[in-house]
Amino acid sequence: MATIAFILLCHKDPDAIIQQAQRLTAAGDYMSIHFDGNASSADYEKIRAALKDNSAVTFAHRRIKCGWGEWSLVQATLNAVESAVQAFPRATHFMMVSGDCMAIKSAEYAHEFLDAESCDYIESFDFFESDWIKTGMKEDRLVYRHYLNERNHKRLFYGMLQAQRKLGLKRAIPEDLQIMIGSQWWCLRRRTIEWILDFTRQRRDVMRFFRRTWIPDETFFQTLVRHLVPETEIRSRTLTFLMFSDYGMPVTFYNDHYDLLLSQDFLFARKISPEAQELKARLGDLYAAQGVQFKVSNEGRSLYSFLTGRGRIGRRFGMRFWETESTLGRERELLIVICKKWHVAKRLLAFIKQKTDIPTIEYLFNEEDTPLPDLGGIQASLPKRMRHQRALMRMLFDYFATDRLIICVDPGNIDLIRDFVGDRSVTRLLEVECQYDDDFLVGHAMRIGLAGEHTSDETWERLLPTIRQDIVYEGDVIRDSEFENYNRIRDGAGSAENAVALARFLSIPQDQAEEICGIDYLFSD
Template sequence: MARIAFILLCHKDPKGVVAQANRLTASGDYVSIHFDARANLRDFELIRSELADNPSVVFAAKRWKCGWGEWSLVGATLEAVRAAVASFPLATHFYMLSGDCMPIKSAEYAHAFLDAEDCDYIENFDFFESDWIKTGFKEERLIYRHWFNERTQPKRFYASYELQKRFKITRQIPSDIQVRIGSQWWCLRRQTVERVLEFCASRPDVMRFFATTWIPDETFFQTVVPHVVPRKELRPRTLTYLVFTDYGMPVTFYNDHYDLLMGQNYLFARKISPEALRLRERLGALWAAEGVHFPISNEATGLFRFLTGRGRVGRRFAPRFWETDGTLGRENSLRLIVSKKWHIAKRLTEAIRTHTDIPAVDYLFNEAEARLPDLGGVENTVSKRHRHRKALLRLLFEQFDANRLVICLDPSGMHLIQDLASDKTDTRVLLIDSHFDDDYLRGHIGRVGLAGPETSEEVIERLLPTVRADLEHEAERLRDIEFTSFHSIAPWRSAEDNAVQIARFLDVMPEMGRELASTQFLFAE
């Protein structure tokens, strides 16, 4: 059975460190602790005294003064790893943790998970080809030497960088090394850790290179492990669950996140708020539990993106710079059919194409197939249409040789609707109101990735009210905007009422409005 030696890097909360070490070792596992040399000495002495009688705990022989982005973080990790390898000969796996991490599975589950496959878990993506680095330095991390810390010595950091850049003082990456990048939270087998330590002893050139690399905790192990282990034995993922905000900061979890965390396909999670005492208590008890079933849903990241992606109404988006002075033309009239239920909107556009001479296309900003004519390639991808949306619409007016055009939009694209409605052209909006029953919401949850096939019914039931409220809020936001010409139809209104609204929206005779409103199965699910 797997026995884990946890490599615990910490710098605060001595009581929490003691509790974490005792909890992890109670399951038959081990803990190797590196406590930052910058931290309070009395805190370190408290930890040592409290854990002195625990034979499954060892301390790094050397304490490093750690700084974010520095080699010191890798040095501290290697010290803790060496201590663990020497002290715990029965350890089969070595798992990186921080003081902010907590288990989200039981020890029983974790051991069975690691026993199931003989492999290492470490993110390792190509440094240059992947988009793992979103902003800031990329190649500069490697080709220049970094002796100073950006956060504590910013003037020296950037002065050193600018001098090297100005005088072209660069260096070569070791020729036999392919630099890779990923999360610092890994889980490696014993034989892998021993090979890494042998590599460190035999390759001082590589050690010197990474010692002056910026943020080496994201590249050192991620590069060395694939160098000493066959790729087929590597799984490019972390077993520690974490989510980052749009600003690159890790999301903190609180008391009400317990069920959500349990459903993720990971063994630990960070960051757990120090104030989330109830969550810490429950997760701590979970590690010692036996016979617990964990239905994996993996909906947490999707739910976070879904909820935070709503933005602040009216402030999240701005017009594309090339469209600031663009217009669709005062002589043209754009008609926007806005509907969450795409199949209903498409039935209406099909009827408009059949019974009138008004050109109508479907969800051209949402799906590739939208009943568009050939426009010479500008229409090939949805992303290209978004980048040049007004240019695309002008082309459609020209292609159809018409001054009226109907398009379909999803109400979630509020920024797009507002942008088009603010144009100098005559813009009219037709909202198709809908009820959202539980069956529809379940399908929507699956379509947007909030839940997967393995998501439990209990999790989905918890999501239903949130998603329903969000969809209803989209329609309310649309009504709150003071459009010059706003109309709406709904399945619960009379056919005559819907006919009047459609006729005014399209500017057609009442008879044609009635013809379109009576489209067979228009509102059918």
């Protein structure tokens, strides 16, 4: 049966560390602690005194003064790992945790999870080919030598980097290594850990290389595991659930996140608020519990993005400076069908296509696989389409050799709608107002990744009213904007009433519009 030796890197809050060690070791697991050499010696002695009689706890054989982005973090980890390997010969797995991590599953579940498959869990993506690094330096982390901490000596840090660039002092990456990158929160088997320790003693060239690498805790273990372990035995993921805000800051969890955390496909979560005492107590009791069944739905990140995105309407897509003077063309008409039920809008477009000669395109700004002609790559992905929305539409007008074009847009894309309405061309809008029962809302939430098959009833009870109100809000925003050339057809209105709005939208005769609106299954689910 799996037995975990937790590798705890911490630097503050000794009481929380003591509690964490006692909770995790009470279930039969082990812990090796590295307490930052920069932190208070009194705090460190307090931790050692409180845990001195706990045989399942050991300490790194040497404390290191750690700095963010420095080799010191890796060295501190290695020191704690070496102590754990020596002190706990029965440990089968070694898992990195921090002082603000907590288990979100029971020990029983964690042990069964690790027993189910003989593999290592560590994010491991190609450093150069992947897009794991979103901002900041990339290649420069590796090919230049870094002696200072960027946060403490910013001017000197970048001054030395610039000097190395000018002098051409690039260094070679060890030839036999494929540099990988990923999260530092890994869980590795004992055999893998022993291989890594042997490697560090044998390959001094690699150790010298990583000592002068910037942020090596994101590359060192990730690279060595990929070098030493067969690919089939590596799962490129972390077992620690963590999220980041739009500003790149870790999301903190509080007392009311208990149910959300338990439903994620992870064993631990980071970061738990120091003030979330109720959450800590509940999670602590959970780790020691027996026979707990977990329904894993794994919708945490999508739920967070959805809920935090509310209230930001109107600020997600600012006008790009290169598009402020562009236009679709003064003589052109862009006809936009706005509908939350995409299948209804697509059905309407199919009927319009049968009765008119106006080219139609479905949800090109919402669905990646919307059929589009090859326009030189600008149509290749949703982000590209959104970045170059007016240029894309001009090219589509040209491709179809038309001055009139119909597209579908989700009502949540209010900024896109405003941008097109503000163009010098003529923009006509048709809102298709539907009725939404709970079954549709459930299906909608699952389609966009807000929920899954195992989402709990409690989560649905909180989520469905939010989604319903969000849809109502989107419709209110569109109507309150008082757009020129705005029209609306409604589920429940008579076909004659809807035909008036459709005829005005399409600039077609009333009888032709009635043929389209008279189809009795237009609004059917």
